Amino acid sequence: MSTPGRGLHGRVLDTLGPAITAGEYPAGSVLRTDELAQRFEVSRSVMREAVRVLESMHLVESRRRVGVTVLAECEWNVYDPQVIRWRLAGSERPRQLRSLTVLRSAVEPVAAGLAARLATPEQCAELTECALGMVANSRGHRLEEYLFHDVAFHRVILTASGNEMFARLGGVVAEVLAGRTHHDVMFEDPDPAAVTLHVQVAEAVRARDAERAERLTREITEGALQELDILAP
Amino acid sequence: MSTPGRGLHGRVLDTLGPAITAGEYPAGSVLRTDELAQRFEVSRSVMREAVRVLESMHLVESRRRVGVTVLAECEWNVYDPQVIRWRLAGSERPRQLRSLTVLRSAVEPVAAGLAARLATPEQCAELTECALGMVANSRGHRLEEYLFHDVAFHRVILTASGNEMFARLGGVVAEVLAGRTHHDVMFEDPDPAAVTLHVQVAEAVRARDAERAERLTREITEGALQELDILAP
DNA sequence: GTGACATATAAGTCTGACTTTTTGTTCCCG
DNA sequence: CGGGAACAAAAAGTCAGACTTATATGTCAC
Known part of the structure; x- marks a missing residue:
């Protein structure tokens, strides 16, 4: 529905967003941008854009020397239509x-x-x-x-x-x-x-x-x- | 309040977000990433991240060969706390x-x-x-x-x-x-x-x-x- | 144990080259 | 004169590599 595949970073989000909102990564889990970039076979720049979007939804927080931390559910922007869709699609x-x-x-x-x-x-x-x-x-x-x-x-x-x-x-x-x-x-x-x-x-x-x-x-x-x-x- | 200056792209957002939500760029206005990058004196990568965030808030839409189009107010994610804050701070x-x-x-x-x-x-x-x-x-x-x-x-x-x-x-x-x-x-x-x-x-x-x-x-x-x-x- | 310092790490930034999509124009033919 | 196909230009998108910066953590002297 809505906007499937608006660029590479969008594809990444289509996988990563549902995974996070489904609770696959418990709050506090730490991901590394480089590792994610490899996993999704995209460049770091693309991965960074994806992370920035997740960050603006308060799904994750990116900190130097630490990595990309998954935030607790109570932090999420549950009014974001995208987040709502991801959660409606999952468990x-x-x-x-x-x-x-x-x-x-x-x-x-x-x-x-x-x-x-x-x-x-x-x-x-x-x-x-x-x-x-x-x-x-x-x-x-x-x-x-x-x-x-x-x-x-x-x-x-x-x-x-x-x-x-x-x-x-x-x-x-x-x-x-x-x-x-x-x-x-x-x-x-x-x-x-x-x-x-x-x-x-x-x-x-x-x-x-x-x-x-x-x-x-x-x-x-x-x-x-x-x-x-x-x-x- | 909240998170002042979480990276260069955040600074850009602190200026661009309020400007857009204040209606300084009428719906349909077209911006170019490169021009914006020059204006804010940041690299294109940083500017792209900022645009991606604005895009996730449905404040703008980025299309090839066209540029970054400012969306109509009715498209905005008015529940996004950041958007709410920007609008509360403006006119x-x-x-x-x-x-x-x-x-x-x-x-x-x-x-x-x-x-x-x-x-x-x-x-x-x-x-x-x-x-x-x-x-x-x-x-x-x-x-x-x-x-x-x-x-x-x-x-x-x-x-x-x-x-x-x-x-x-x-x-x-x-x-x-x-x-x-x-x-x-x-x-x-x-x-x-x-x-x-x-x-x-x-x-x-x-x-x-x-x-x-x-x-x-x-x-x-x-x-x-x-x-x-x-x-x- | 406490504090200062060193170090390693991962995000952050910049640059330049290249690709892809889309739009608008041009030009040819019906 | 009109319509469609080919073309060219423009802007976003992507990538790779080098460099910077903040910071968590470990080490050492005191």
């Missing part, structure tokens, strides 16, 4: 999915409330369109089409909130929803109750009813929490 | 502060609710200690001491939530609170009502009353929103 997937779903449960209701106040007429229209698309594909194992509209729906909500930080979570939510459809148990058609809630959120936003939009969205995200067996009120 | 400060405060208003109440369920006895103790520290320094222009305990309080809440993504926002909240104390209008002693709320949150967490902890924290964050004239319910 940490379930935990990452839980973290993200909890984050969603905090952010999306507030975003929906703001969207109800700030959404443009175009965004309102887009929203109802998405909701209708979800309804139309909610039966007959049209999972891909359903997912497409579901992702679009949440993206519009987050964008319409007018908050750049919320908007930036659109990609994350997309990956969570896609993950649920593709990897996890989702053989059956989506829950009709969830579909209805989306339609109602679209209505509430169009009606500028912030409180209602927030409450309904909270119901949606609480459903997502329950799917993952995360304790709810 | 985008007010907007960044608003975004972050809205994010806080979404995250912290949910985090407090989770903390009420999951906090360890040690964390509960720490929390009450912080709240008491806030009370003790809430009068007599002891702003720095008050800030210290305030930051610690919110950090404990976010950490005790058990969610790594929430925990990671501790630093961000710290910068927001520090910014409010140092830059903005905060000559008077803190609002007594806010102090009381913190004490009550600590009590609620200790009493494992998730709903109450969430509600009280929501009151705190709504106060923060009002301070910035962000429309509230």
